[in-house]
Amino acid sequence: MVKVQTVAGKVKGVERGSVEAFFGIPYAAPPVRHLRFQPPQPVTPWTGIRDATTPGATAPHRIKDFPGLDVIPLVGTGWVEGDDYLTLNIWRPSGERSKLPVMVWIHGGGFVIGSKDAPLQDGTTFARDGVICVAINYRLGIEGFLPIPGAPTNLGLRDMIAALEWVKANIAAFGGDPCNVTMFGESAGAMAIADLITSPLLRPQGKPLVKRAIVQSGHGGMTRSIEVAQRLVKKLAKILNISPDLAGFKSVDAKRGLDALDAVSKPTARINLRNPDGREPVFGISRFIPVHGDDVLPLPPLEALKAGIGSDIELLIGTNAEEMNLYLVPTGVRDKVGKWLSIYVMHRSQPNARKVLKAYGLGVNGNKPGHVLNDALNDLVFRWPARRFAEEYPGRAHMYELEWGSPAFDGQLGASHGMELPFVFDTLDLASGEEGLAGVNPPQELATRTHKLWVDFARSGTLPWPQFDRDSRLIYQLERGEAVSEPPMRAASFAL
Incomplete structure (x- = not known):
């Protein structure tokens, strides 16, 4: 058993040969009840030692079979129910270390499925090679990427920023260098990273929370205007027979929300999410993506790049x-x-x-x-x-x-x-x-x-x-x- 003192309290992890691992450490308070559809809030400190030997809950989502492919290694086994799912895993080399490079993994899944716990994306190999690897959960689908009137937009992206802030404040206790952090992700996770590169909220004190970024099969072209995304809000509200606002969506539990998500995600669902120029930036792969025009993404990411935003982060794409x-x-x-x-x-x-x-x-x-x-x-x-x-x-x-x-x-x-x-x-x-x-x-x-x-x-x-x-x-x-x-x-x- 290995123990580390974080800002909120002490955690205990597990030893696996030359690697030590910590699972399910909260970086934000559970996004339920009065905190549902709200920005991520600080963790309530605890006394004693918190068990960090099992992965814990995930964001609500459903995994479907894929013909001829075993998808469990790619995306995990599906929703593990529980309130406390804004959590992260950490893998580090055994022994007393300091100033190790840090990599923060943001999983893919079309902004509607996935978790930090997919077997294929286990961070053990990075720890084996002298890097501290962190993997995070974030809110998905209706909870994370639906611009509901009365609620903050881009909650999933806000979760990612909160996780990076947690890393900045706590990773030194695990032997990492908070000034040498690389965020990396694939598919939706990579799209999110490309977006975050251009976000002023990634720079809470004028400097970015990361030094580098790796964007795997992603780019900044998959965002919508809030106006276009409101069509999805109204479509879902109609399916659920609720008002298209915060009160309406708060009346819907996670399982009923997933039913509606499944319905609106079918190719036969009649919904027009094209931009005024006639383009649909996601080509139907997912209905749920980040929006631009708020405090997280004031500009479409490519426009932000043209304005010089992003020059302070080294990029591999x-x-x-x-x-x-x-x-x-x-x-x-x-x-x-x-x-x-x-x-x-x-x-x-x-x-x-x-x-x-x-x-x-x-x-x-x-x-x-x-x-x-x-x-x-x-x-x-x-x-x-x-x-x-x-x-x-x-x-x-x-x-x-x-x-x-x-x-x-x-x-x-x-x-x-x-x-x-x-x-x-x-x-x-x-x-x-x-x-x-x-x-x-x-x-x-x-x-x-x-x-x-x-x-x-x-x-x-x-x-x-x-x-x-x-x-x-x-x-x-x-x-x-x-x-x-x-x-x-x-x-x-x-x-x-």
Whole structure:
């Protein structure tokens, strides 16, 4: 048993070989009763020693089966009920240490699922290599990313900031350096990090709470105006038969809220979340995303970058070469979709649907419409917006891409969304096998190299390739192990 004194009280963790771990430490008070739909509040101090040997509760969410894939390593087992879920886990090397680099993990899941406890994202390997790793929960869905009139907006982002403030105040007691913190995340977690980079609330005293950021398959292009997001508020209120305000949503318990979230998330749910220009920035992947136009995100993130915000944080950002394969290959959609359905699907999010698909080869002999749709969405949803974020970044920015393809689904899964995770965390054993994301016999050598890149960047900002800029467009290919110059994509003509 290991013990550490935090600002709020003493906690006890567990020893696991050369690593010590602490689970379920609260960074904010439980967001229930009078604190529901309110900004995160300080933890009430405790006396005695708080047990931090089990993960504890998670934010309310539901995990669904995914055809042909074991998703438990990726996203966990689902909702663990309990009020006290604004918590974090910490992994650190055993022994007396000080001034160790710190990495704070923000999980993905479309802002509606996931937790700090997904097995694939265990921080043990980072602690093994001399880094203190922290993973956090935050509010999801209706509780965290619905701009309800009468309640503060962007509560999930506010939770993340509160967790980073907790790290600043407490991590030295665990042997970490509060002045050398890197926040990193994937998918929704990466989108959130890209947003937070531009937030004035990340700089409570003029300086950012982090020194570096790693954005994995994310960018700053997935936010909505509060006005557009109000359509979602009204749709949910109609489904729940409540008033579209704070009083109405406070009358709904978490389970009933999840029922409504499931209903509004169906592809058949009739709701228009397009911007005035006809674009839907999430392409239907999730209804719930952060909003801009408040105190958390006064400006859309790209506009904030253009204004010079973000120059005080070093950035590593990247994507996987075939992101959308995760959504379209296991479901069989890629091989089943015809020409007109491809155009319809694209038109729901992109006003120039026909021109986009034609640019990617629709109508050319031998090109299957579903494959053309897949290729276009790879670029429009993830790859090009990430490059736009790097283009506008006012500080030091480096870009990577994972081009290694999983042999799963007869080699069709490829370099899909989420594929970098077992390489970054060096947890390939949990993603391998017939139903594993990385398939059978993925390359450990690539995991060793990728994990080391992340560790070195967190420790000192070191990376073995030059910065990204509009002219050179150097992107480090992880499998190849070198930077290549990449020309602008076809998506550049159709995206912001």
